[in-house]
Amino acid sequence: MVLTEYLSKEALEELVDSFSCAGAFELEILSPDGEVLARSPKVHSNKDSSINKEEDFIRFELPAEAEIFVGGEHVGTISLRGLWRTGQDSSSTSVGVKDSSNLALSAERQIAISPAAWVELMRDVVVRLCDLSKQVRSRVEELSAMDRMTNTFTEKKDLKEIYQLVAETMVKVTGTDACSIRVFNEERTELVIMAAYGLSAKYISKGPILLSESKIDREVVESRKCVYVADERTDERVLYKAQARREGLVSALCVPMIYRGQIEGVIHVYTRRPHQFDWFETSMIQGVASQAAWAIVNARLYHEALQAESIRRQLRLAGDVQRRMIPSQAPKIPGFEISTIYVPCFDLAGDFYDFIELPDGKIGICVADVVGKGVRASLLMSSTRSALRAHANYVRDLPALIKAVNFDLWRESEISDFVTLFYGVIDPTNKTLTYTNAGHEPALYIHEGKIRQLDVGGGVIGISEDAEFSQETITLSSNDVLIIFTDGLPEAINFEDEAFGRERVYAAALEAWGRGDSADGIGKHLLWEMRRFAGLQSRGDDLTLITIKLQ
Incomplete structure (x- = not known):
């Protein structure tokens, strides 16, 4: 290294000029190989012309010199070769360094210390300026590294890669020896290691960091500030002192990773020598920690978004499968009009309806509403549906059929799972409907302009092993209407x-029936009236509506 790598030639010339003005010296600053980097003029510019004459310059036989060291490296030499004399006669223009200390100058230029002391003083000033230049350059490099790190963070999406990059960058930017990154588990009771740099695998796996046991990490989390550890080997707050001693760790700074007020984890920065982190280092580490928290949370959100999209895609596929279980069209029964409306609230619905062709020419009609929504409701x-279809072809008695379905669900489902169900069997030959209502919204039967609720049956299925059910049979007449729906209406x-x-459901049904609407017209009128009432309010439940009308 050469002095000009810290200070420019122009800066060195200004320094030499200032020093020579201050003490009327002739100075030179040399490189380690003797090249002149800066030199004061022999005839000094001064308003006092009496000191500008060549004969007034006194040259030392041996110049006073001081070598300049920066960071332990020799970068140059400062040399004082002579000085100007004013207001005094001298018989000699060349003196020794020892004698030169006794030279008498005018009052304003009086030298109170020897040339050797002067040159050492000037050397110290140059060294200090070099140190400051070195520090500024180091800070600029650190800030540049931090800027590069921030740009890199925005490009990275892999969480493991980001964690490791943060740990490595923290060490390189701050000039420390090691770094570890720990983030909270889901319960926020333990700090789990995510990445480390400059630490052995044995130290990393030393044991869990429980927040209740680690005083330092708890202090960081509670204060939301940096916590300094002068000596990891002896500090009583350190949880694993023996392991720190074996690892050679001494000083440490523990920094919270905070994103939008939420502490995501803690970064530990270590040195293997006693070190007091100054204000700039602390600020730098905090800045890196903040950027790291931002990058980690963004990467996590990115992965969560990918997972959410994958789940949505799977749900859409599952929804497609589920909708294929719903009959694409109603069965054709002579003398009957059947209309269906099915409006699921989400991709996976809890409502369903089904038509089951029975061996004796009868048609089973089921409308059910499963508790809840989403995947759980869809599976239930x-x-x-599977249990009902499995038993319907063999069990003709409706209470026995629903009891069998109830037992299957009770045995296989959670205590909080249940289903409301309306199941009826239409006999086209005898024009009858036999039904049972298992805790479902009462179906409506319109006969001669009057509405009757079909609510005979029992409680919901899937709750009790010993649930009992009953049935009712009604005879259907021309122009009668049967409306079966879920509570979404x-x-x-x-x-x-x-x-x-x-009440509004009843009124809308009677209005459509009174106009002589078809089964499809009655169903659509009910849906229209409901939507006109609700407006643009978002729906919170599935809707299933089956309308049957005798011709």
Whole structure:
């Protein structure tokens, strides 16, 4: 290294000029190989012309010199070769360094110390300036590294890669020896190691860091500030002192990773020598920790978004499979009109309906509503449908049939899982409907302009092993209407949090029946009235509506 790598030639010339003005010296600053880097003029520019004459310059036989060291490396030499004399006669223009200390100058230029001391003083000033230049350059490099790190963070999406990059960057930017990154587990009770740099595998696997046991990490989390450890080997707050001693760790700075007020984890930066982190180092480490927290959270959100999209894709596929379980069209029964409306709230629905062709020419009709929504409700719906179809072809007695389905669900489902179900069997020959209602929304039977609720049956299925059910048979007449629906119809909410309600369902059904609407017309009128009532309010439940009309 050469002095000009710290200070420019122009800066050195200004320094030499300033020093020579201050003490009327002739100075030179030399490189380690003797090249002149800066030199003061022999005839000094001064308003006092009496000191500008060549004969007034006194040259030392041996110049006073001081070598300049920066960071233990020789970068140059400062040399004082002579000085100017004013207001005094001298018989000699060349003196020794020892004698030169007694030279008498004018009052304003009086030298109180020897040339050797002067040159050492000037050497110290140059060294200090070099140190400052070196420090500024180091800070600029650190800030540049931090900027590069930030740009790199934005490009990385792999969490493991980001963790490791943060640990490595922290050491390189701050000039420390090692770094570890730990983040909270889901319960936020333990700090789990995610990455380390400059630490042995044995030290990394030394044991869990429980927040309740680690005083240092708890202090970081509670104070939300950096915590300094002068000596990891002896500090009583350190959880694994013996391991730190074997690893050779001494000083440490523990920094919280905070993103939008939430502490994501703690970064530990270590040195293997006693070290007091100054303000800039602490600020730098905090800055890196903040950038790291931002990058880690963003990467985590990115992966969560990918996972969420994957789940949504799987749910859409599952929804497609589920919808294929729903009959694509109603069966054709002579003398009957059948209309269906199915409006799921999500990709996976808890409502379902089914038509089951029975061996004796009868048609089984089922409308069910599974508790909850989403995957759990969809699976329970599939189980209910499978159980019903499995038993319907062999069990003719409806209470016995629903009891068998209830037992299957009770045995296989959780205590909180249950299903409401309306199941009826139409006999086209005898024009009868035999039904049982297992805790479901009562179906509506319109006969001669009057509405009757079909609510005979029992409780919901899947709750009790010993549930009992009953059935009812009604004889159907021409122009009679049967409406079976789930609670998504009467429980539709408007912007005033008012439910559509059964009364409005009844009124809309009677209005459509009174006009002589077909089964399809009655169903669509009910749906229109419900939507007109609810407006643009988002739906919170699935809707299934089956309308049957005798011709």
